[in-house]
Amino acid sequence: MEFSELEQQRVDKIHQMREAGIEPYPTRVERTHSIMAARAQFEESEGEAEAAPIQATLTGRMRSLRAMGKIVFSHIEDATGTVQLFLRINDIGEESFKQSREFFNIGDHIQASGVMFRTRTGEISLRVQSCKMLAKSILTLPAAKNVEGEDGEVVQHATLSDPEVRYRQGYADLAVNPDVRELFRVRAGVVQSLRDFLNERDFLEVETPILQPIYGGAAARPFVTHHNQLHQDLFLRISFELYLKRLLVGGLDRVYEIGRDFRNEGVSFKHNPEFTQLEFYMAYADYLQIMEVTEQMVSTVAQKTLGTHIIQFDEHEIDLTPPWKRIELRQGLIDVVGIDIDEHQTAESLQAAMTAKGLKAKPGSPRGKLIDAMMGDYLEPSFIQPTFLYDYPRDISPLAKSKPGDPQTVERFEGFIGGMELCNAFTELNDPLDQESRFLELGRTYEDGDEEKNPMDEDYLRAMSYGMPPCGGFGIGVDRLVMLLTNRRSIREVILFPHLRERDRGEE
Template sequence: MIFDNQLEIQRIEKADELRNLGINPYPHFLKKDMSIKEFRDKFEDIKNSEIKKSDEEVMIAGRLMLKRVAGKSTFGNIEDESGNIQIYYSRDSIGEENYTNFKKNLEVGDIVLVKGYAFITKTGEFSIHVSKITLATKSISPLPEKFHGLTDKEIRYRQRYLDMIMDKNVRDDFKKRSIIISEIRNFFEERGFLEVETPMMHPIPGGANAKPFITHHNALNVDRYLRIAPELYLKRLIVGGMEAIFEINRNFRNEGMDLTHNPEFTSIEFYWAWHDYNDAMDLTEELFKVLLEKLNLPKILTYGENEIDFSKPFTKIKYKDALIKIGNIDEKIINDKNKILEKLKNDGFEANQNLDLGHLQAELFDNYVESKLINPTFIVDFPLSISPLSRKSDEHPNIAERFELFIAGKELANAFNELNDPLDQYERFKNQIDAKNAGNDEAHEMDEDFIKALGYAMPPTVGWGLGIDRLVMLLLDKESIKDVILFPAMKPIKNLEQDKDKEK
């Protein structure tokens, strides 16, 4: 049985005892008049214990978080989504029979509906003087001890409901996440972008370099891939005549988990016809400015041990210049595959010798540059081979007109002028197939229908994507992505126990 420890068994017995007394421990059709915050706001004019509003009784509800019995009277504390409040009831206020029953059977964790009026106790605490208590839901599982709270991170992430019960700040963080997403949506809608929805199951994995999750559609008897990114479908809409669109939704990548990666995550992508990646950089800076204002955050934001300065224009630096100036890599190494491989090996980094120059330069960037990009920085003009969907520069054919935004040593946004030449795109996909055959498991597949769509002409367009989870981490100063995802992916408990056994 799931509820098999002694305390849970005792609570189940108390629920049965309540049933025997004619009290349903799980009633329905209960209504409250207002939230705890609304109750406090309405009766905040009560200044001392002499003022009572017994003629203004109301119904409020919450989870019992504290209970202290003092003979013929009881003090408690209930909490709802909006706040908490002390409750007081006695044998005289609710009746001797009810008082006896609740004294024995009402426990911390239970959800109650109370009727009463506002008053101030002798110790000066704003409270509700209860005349009636209704047990709304009996709690079978006891809460962690209140003083220490819930400190085990594994339990916090696995049992988010318990985490939220024990720490209102966790609830507040996820409310802020919702506000952030709402403000992002408003930002783009106010600028004429249309929100759209595209498929979550794709016949061909694509839109980004990553390993897909594979599922099977029984009716069609075909494999489908949970989407890596919505990019190729969104660009089909630009071909179809939409000129400014965005989508906020989930992506799925069958990759490792760490402080900044979860196999399913939320992102926003926009596509903007008749604009370029310089316009997208300007819009990105504007978005951060608006978010800081809407969330009432300072322009110098604390994130971990770093201070992120949003008061100045974002830095812009070219990819190769970043390798030299920030990564401190000799310019003679950057364009030589053998020298890159030698440096990586000497410094203890692994790299596939079959990778092309662009991917090896990416290894340099990841290992020597990325973690140093603390203040908002646009890295621009990427190697073309690691940018298979972006337009190449007219002046420098090995360079993609692309930027990524880095803050606090992490990539937050990626954007580029979209490749709209169908023949060039076809050749790029063919090169990706060669890369896959050479050992790059994350290379793109050939998407012939997308090539066909480009054949009908897509106007000059810039595309942009931003990881919302990482953005929330930044704005709320959270170290782990698990702190901003309600139900993050976790290793199965069985596997966790096996790992602990191995450590022993």
């Protein structure tokens, strides 16, 4: 490690401490209360006439330091809160006081024992009788501080804001920005609420392979890896779908999985190469029932984690209360772009209609992709309030069941909130012969080199041939849900250690 002069001073202190017989990174720690518990116990005792003093040993990171002659004020912070320490030379002794002043810096983890009391200004504090270093910091954490300038303007100093540092050094971001810590508590609450919701409805949580010999269940390019001993290429999964539906064949009627998907595609404010997905499959249900479950699930999660169905996202106030708006895809496109996809059964015809309307249409795209592109460009951004878009073209939905009496359309819906696609669901195709022909259809539609082409999964077809119960399936991007519930516009804000390009270290 190379240190700046500032950092070298801290390293020198570490050596000086050891010379003075003080271990800067001791092995044993004592702690009698969390900071929150000590504060609560003290406040309770204040109400009693003859309460015994609250003796406490607290631990935390030093966040502020105000030394004035023979007393020192400092705030320490643990996961539960902050409390002021009051160090007085009379209480801890001259030698100990001197060492504290010499060796303690903002950012250090320390342990302090003493009695809870209130200062003259009324702040709950710990009158320290003894203290010790738990872990010396070398790099300085920015200490957020608000200072009023000469012109009366309040300037906030030294809060970490460079996005590159915040993402690359998430630990520093968390240490310095309390709202980031709070965000990940909300995230954990969201995941917990999702689990609770499904568990209460008799869903079984399962774990299926991440390393897969054949990828599928979505139109996306995979990451490829290799098993050395087996001499076999493997793919990181792009969805859980095909494995979870095998479980329905096996008699697990309601299953779900929360885990990581990997897609080898562009990154953006709403795409990270790895992201957290929830998928569930529910036997003896169709997509209409799944819509109802979806509304209930998302609004329940919001209620449990935020205490409300009304969320603020960007400039929008969004009401998650069921039922959500439902728009048929075909009708939505008629209303917004003025094209009836039913009148254009071939890619060529649709392409011509789009060009005539002045819409951009990538030449040579299959019909389904053109429809999908129109939907993404013109419908998706306008769906701020929760909206289900339903009934999709068959050729972009190879795993969904056709609508009765309308073989070109499948029972599929996507849910949108805040102008973002949030979830995707359908009545699952359970006819193995139809499924096989869908796979073959796809093989013809996509070029051989197109990695989005779903490879034929023979084992999946075999499973389905044993008889898969009619079911509804559902997938939701958990990161995007967290973005909505925490009002963050970038997926990187809600992921710990989001992927960034590797720094060029060639010169070191």
